[in-house]
Amino acid sequence: MRRNDDIxxxxxxxxxxxxxxxxxxxxxxxxxxxxxxxxLRFSPRRFNIWYLSAxxxxxxxxxxxxxxxxxxxxxxxxxxxxxxxxAPPKKNVAADTxxxxxxxxxxxxxxxxxxxxxxxxxxxxxxxxxxKVQEKKxxxxxxxDPRLLRDERQGQVAEEKQPAEDVEVRDMAAMGxxxxxxxxxxxxxxxxEMPVARFTLSPRRGCPxxxxxxxxxxxxxxxxxxxxxxxxxxxxxxxxxxxxxxxxTYVVKLTVRARDGRVAHASDTVVVYEPPRASFDxxxxxxxxxxxxxxxxxxxxxxxxxxWSFGDGHTSLEEEPIHxxxxxxxxDVMLVVWSEQGCADTLVRKGLFQREDFYIRFPNAFxxxxxGPTGGYYTEGALANDxxxxxxxxxxxxxxxxFNRMGELVFESRDLHKGWDGYILDQMAAPGVYIWKxxxxxxNGKPYVRxxxxxxxxxxxxxYN
Amino acid sequence: xxxxxxxxxxxxxxxxxxxxVLYERYADILLGICARxxxxxxxxxxxxxxxxxxIFNYIxxxxxxxxxxxxxxxxxxxxxxxxxxxxxxxxxHQDIGELQEAAPDEMPGHADFTREELLSVIRSLPEGYxxxxxxxxxxxxxxxxxxxxxxxxxxTSKSQYSRARRFIRQKLAELSRVRMPDEGKKDSSx
Numbered sequence: 161m162r163r164n165d166d167i168x169x170x171x172x173x174x175x176x177x178x179x180x181x182x183x184x185x186x187x188x189x190x191x192x193x194x195x196x197x198x199x200l201r202f203s204p205r206r207f208n209i210w211y212l213s214a215x216x217x218x219x220x221x222x223x224x225x226x227x228x229x230x231x232x233x234x235x236x237x238x239x240x241x242x243x244x245x246x247a248p249p250k251k252n253v254a255a256d257t258x259x260x261x262x263x264x265x266x267x268x269x270x271x272x273x274x275x276x277x278x279x280x281x282x283x284x285x286x287x288x289x290x291x292k293v294q295e296k297k298x299x300x301x302x303x304x305d306p307r308l309l310r311d312e313r314q315g316q317v318a319e320e321k322q323p324a325e326d327v328e329v330r331d332m333a334a335m336g337x338x339x340x341x342x343x344x345x346x347x348x349x350x351x352x353e354m355p356v357a358r359f360t361l362s363p364r365r366g367c368p369x370x371x372x373x374x375x376x377x378x379x380x381x382x383x384x385x386x387x388x389x390x391x392x393x394x395x396x397x398x399x400x401x402x403x404x405x406x407x408x409t410y411v412v413k414l415t416v417r418a419r420d421g422r423v424a425h426a427s428d429t430v431v432v433y434e435p436p437r438a439s440f441d442x443x444x445x446x447x448x449x450x451x452x453x454x455x456x457x458x459x460x461x462x463x464x465x466x467x468w469s470f471g472d473g474h475t476s477l478e479e480e481p482i483h484x485x486x487x488x489x490x491x492d493v494m495l496v497v498w499s500e501q502g503c504a505d506t507l508v509r510k511g512l513f514q515r516e517d518f519y520i521r522f523p524n525a526f527x528x529x530x531x532g533p534t535g536g537y538y539t540e541g542a543l544a545n546d547x548x549x550x551x552x553x554x555x556x557x558x559x560x561x562x563f564n565r566m567g568e569l570v571f572e573s574r575d576l577h578k579g580w581d582g583y584i585l586d587q588m589a590a591p592g593v594y595i596w597k598x599x600x601x602x603x604n605g606k607p608y609v610r611x612x613x614x615x616x617x618x619x620x621x622x623x624y625n
Numbered sequence: 626x627x628x629x630x631x632x633x634x635x636x637x638x639x640x641x642x643x644x645x646v647l648y649e650r651y652a653d654i655l656l657g658i659c660a661r662x663x664x665x666x667x668x669x670x671x672x673x674x675x676x677x678x679x680i681f682n683y684i685x686x687x688x689x690x691x692x693x694x695x696x697x698x699x700x701x702x703x704x705x706x707x708x709x710x711x712x713x714x715x716x717x718h719q720d721i722g723e724l725q726e727a728a729p730d731e732m733p734g735h736a737d738f739t740r741e742e743l744l745s746v747i748r749s750l751p752e753g754y755x756x757x758x759x760x761x762x763x764x765x766x767x768x769x770x771x772x773x774x775x776x777x778x779x780x781t782s783k784s785q786y787s788r789a790r791r792f793i794r795q796k797l798a799e800l801s802r803v804r805m806p807d808e809g810k811k812d813s814s815x
Binding site: 167168170171172174175177178179180181182183186187189190191193194197 | 641644645648652653654656657658660661666669670673674675677678681682738740743747758761762763765790793794797
């Protein structure tokens with residue numbers, strides 16, 4: 161043992177205040193790591209990855225806007241003057257929509273990014289004169305496009321003003337439909353279709369646990385991404401089944417992506433109602449010989465309707481029924497409550513009012529009669545509390561001893577009907593804690609031993625309860 | 626000259642200068658702690674690096690209760706534990722059974738072991754033993770705390786610790802046999 165202690169002592173002493181010079185590169189590495197973390201973390205004040213990506217999105221969007229359409233058409237790098245050809249304007253529409261997709265993504269950043277994204281919008285506006293030029297150069301088929309372009313932009317602006325959460329799925333669907341004709345109107349070559357995000361939820365509100373089936377009506381969707389906020393499902397199943405346990409309002413968001421990378425969004429809300437909570441109490445707690453009726457207290461939360469089953473074949477729709485049990489227990493009492501929205505909760509309390517045939521129980525306090533010793537005889541079931549005595553049933557033999565804190569015996573009784581009145585030789589005992597022990601047998605022959613303490617309370621002379 | 630309080634305030638404001646001074650003041654002694662938990666100096670410096678990044682990130686959480694050094698020491702130890710857990714996935718494990726538990730009866734006269742020798746003994750311990758030995762013997766944690774920190778059973782901590790101790794005793798015995806001839810080496814870092 162000693163030797164073991166030696167090892168610990170040896171190491172502890174040797175390494176007390178041990179210093180080691182770190183190599184020069186460590187500090188640089190710490191700084192590099194901190195800078196990288198700061199870069200990844202969003203802050204409106206510093207340049208970081210969010211600004212960088214916003215910047216890149218702007219640059220990419222602008223580039224796409226200027227050259228993207230032509231490049232794609234020809235698979236060759238062609239100068240902008242090729243715009244004279246009939247095809248490009250269509251492509252410009254496509255370019256604009258792709259920008260709109262990016263801008264929507266930008267929405268996921270924070271307020272600061274929106275400002276940053278403005279240039280791309282400007283770029284689009286600058287672009288429109290060009291479209292008009294083309295329009296002049298071309299004929300009837302194209303006269304539609306600028307209008308659509310405008311609609312597109314308006315829709316987009318409206319959407320940015322209004323958070324997606326408030327948008328009902330029907331509205332989103334309508335938007336999708338609104339876009340559709342122009343998508344299909346532009347000659348339906350594969351990969352040139354506008355994606356449309358649209359889905360329905362069933363049911364959209366209900367009691368927890370709520371199972372919501374999603375039906376996907378999206379069009380031209382190569383992939384879909386679902387996101388339930390807050391803290392919900394995230395994934396790309398085609399038609400997920402969503403389960404909600406916790407009450408609250410959830411937003412189901414869908415992002416669909418077409419083969420060419422364009423995206424569309426839709427969202428809808430699910431309301432999970434706060435369920436009621438069944439709870440009750442009753443009085444008296446146990447059935448007595450006198451068999452008085454039992455009052456049930458309804459302590460449920462958010463309940464507007466109640467149903468009681470007392471376990472003896474009787475039921476009640478009252479909120480707080482009074483029930484008279486005509487048989488002996490035990491009974492399983494059940495309470496079902498419903499909330500305003502029709503959510504239910506059930507509470508069953510089993511084995512109530514069980515009759516015991518053999519028991520002996522002692523109280524932990526009594527108030528000695530200040531007017532003088534009573535002799536210790538008491539009336540069973542009376543409310544007076546001036547004698548320390550047990551409540552009991554089926555007791556055959558009995559021996560009670562009460563000791564003070566010095567361990568001196570202050571009272572002793574072998575008579576069940578004679579308790580301690582709090583007096584020692586006609587003198588009231590000091591108020592305080594006394595220790596008692598009871599031994600004996602029940603009428604079925606089983607022995608019992610009980611012990612505990614009881615507080616003697618002294619009331620000023622006069623009235624007492 | 627900055628006080629620790631000045632440095633803490635500066636670090637909360639993320640001032641490079643304050644961070645640098647704090648680093649320079651405590652890097653040596655904290656690396657001395659990391660060294661015991663790492664298999665080699667490079668790993669010890671990795672722990673030191675990550676530990677300092679954590680210190681700078683979370684310095685606002687330092688309550689001011691207890692010394693700053695103890696707070697940073699705790700972070701270094703926790704970082705070492707993170708490294709240990711991370712390493713568990715990749716590294717070769719020395720099976721406990723492989724260790725010959727030849728416990729020599731006599732404890733070598735140990736008063737003259739240098740710190741470098743002890744460090745090499747610690748570093749030769751299997752990683753799990755090293756963690757527990759450091760935490761229990763040097764840092765003075767209870768087995769219950771160690772079990773919580775490492776996510777192991779308290780009895781595992783106890784049994785691994787007694788094995789680690791036997792292993793160390795054996796190593797020290799070997800060491801004293803080897804260096805019998807050239808006695809009188811002095812601890813250079815003192």
